[in-house]
Amino acid sequence: MNNPKVIAVDFDGTLCENQWPRIGHENRQIINLLVRHQVNGGKVILWTCREGELLDEAVLWCLNRGLRFDAINDNLPENIARYGNNCRKVWADEYWDDKSVIISAGKRPGLLRKDDAGGYRAMNWSRETLTIVKKPLLARLKRWLKP
Numbered sequence: 001m002n003n004p005k006v007i008a009v010d011f012d013g014t015l016c017e018n019q020w021p022r023i024g025h026e027n028r029q030i031i032n033l034l035v036r037h038q039v040n041g042g043k044v045i046l047w048t049c050r051e052g053e054l055l056d057e058a059v060l061w062c063l064n065r066g067l068r069f070d071a072i073n074d075n076l077p078e079n080i081a082r083y084g085n086n087c088r089k090v091w092a093d094e095y096w097d098d099k100s101v102i103i104s105a106g107k108r109p110g111l112l113r114k115d116d117a118g119g120y121r122a123m124n125w126s127r128e129t130l131t132i133v134k135k136p137l138l139a140r141l142k143r144w145l146k147p
């Protein structure tokens with residue numbers, strides 16, 4: 001794989017239940033999806049606010065569950081070399097985060113509006129409703145991975 005798909009994943013609330021600073025119950029399905037992604041040649045970056053000892057605990061916790069990160073709160077070394085910099089924003093093809101909102105409005109940026117069902121709709125500038133973007137996290141993620 002020349003340009004492997006890069007996934008940046010959050011820890012608290014995504015890989016485990018959010019009980020920060022403690023580590024909550026594991027989200028085994030997400031962990032398994034990421035391990036399979038790596039087996040298929042993809043890259044996974046841990047993208048978390050944890051630092052120091054709390055970060056070390058999280059990394060070890062993931063290692064004990066078979067998930068070894070290609071980078072931690074950092075860009076992949078090959079991308080740093082390719083672009084000649086290491087910007088503060090971790091670059092990825094996808095960002096998996098319990099607080100994420102998918103904006104799939106297509107070619108133009110859209111506005112997010114809350115709908116009656118508690119979800120969000122992405123609106124383009126012509127005010128056409130494009131997509132309901134708030135769905136259960138796992139359902140959103142599964143469609144992006146090949147079986």
Ligand SMILES: [Mg+2]
Binds near residue numbers: 010012013097098
């Ligand atoms: Mg989180």
